[in-house]
Amino acid sequence: MSALFLPLAIGPWQIALIVIIVLLLFGGKKIPELMRGLGSGLKEFKDASKEEDTTDKKLDENK
Structure with a gap:
């Protein structure tokens, strides 16, 4: 095992x-x-990252 993962x-x-x-x-x-609270924070993070991905795809389609 490397020292990085130890x-x-x-x-x-x-x-x-x-x-x-x-x-x-x-x-x-x-x-x-x-x-x-931790679970709701993770859910909000996932929702925000999915929303960002769909926004990026829409921007790429309009180019």
């Missing part, structure tokens, strides 16, 4: 540690709200 190698222990830290920081009641 820091990106996440195993099960690292994932468990991240989950525990997130639970400690935000608590169990805030997690669903945070995930809901």
